[in-house]
Amino acid sequence: MRRATLLIPVVATLVVLTGGAAGASEVTRDSYAAQVEPICKANTEANKKILKGVRAKVKAGRLTAAARQFEAAAKALRKTEAQLAAVPEPPADAAKLGKWLGYVKTEADLFQATADKLAANQKTAAQGMVVRLTHNANLANNQVLVFEFTYCRFEPSKFT
Helix, strand or coil, rough: CCHHHHHHHHHHHHHHHHCCHHHHCCCHHHHHHHHHHHHHHHHHHHHHHHHHHHHHHCCCCHHHHHHHHHHHHHHHHHHHHHHHHCCCCCCHHHHHHHHHHHHHHHHHHHHHHHHHHHHHHHHHHHHHHHHHHHHHHHHHHHHHHHCCCCCCCCCCCCCC
16 A cells, blocks of 8 residues: 555656656647648549549540549548548647548548539539539648648649
């Protein structure tokens, strides 16, 4: 019993001196960016393959084939969004990154909506979805300007 009584102040002192477990693994903007950039890079490279030639297919009226490409891009972005959500965020940027991840989710939804419009042979409505997709990407990028991302900057106009 006496040992336990002596041990508690020693452990408490060690925790205070070392800053506790939370202070030792503080997430910074740089460390966050270093973790998410490879995830975004993989998605960007996948989209280059997935959406290759999609604009030409839409112009040529091959809307079903283009719809499959947009659906695959939506699926890839949903996977990316789940991976991004799992990365620990810097506490000071939690609100900003939460909004950004919301925009990423919306972008995946817009890819799917574009696929649905193309599959329904609604070319004009699909073009409207692409405009919304571009606008949403700009909003997402504005949320995270301070991170100076390279691959986590969304630029759907590269592919669509």
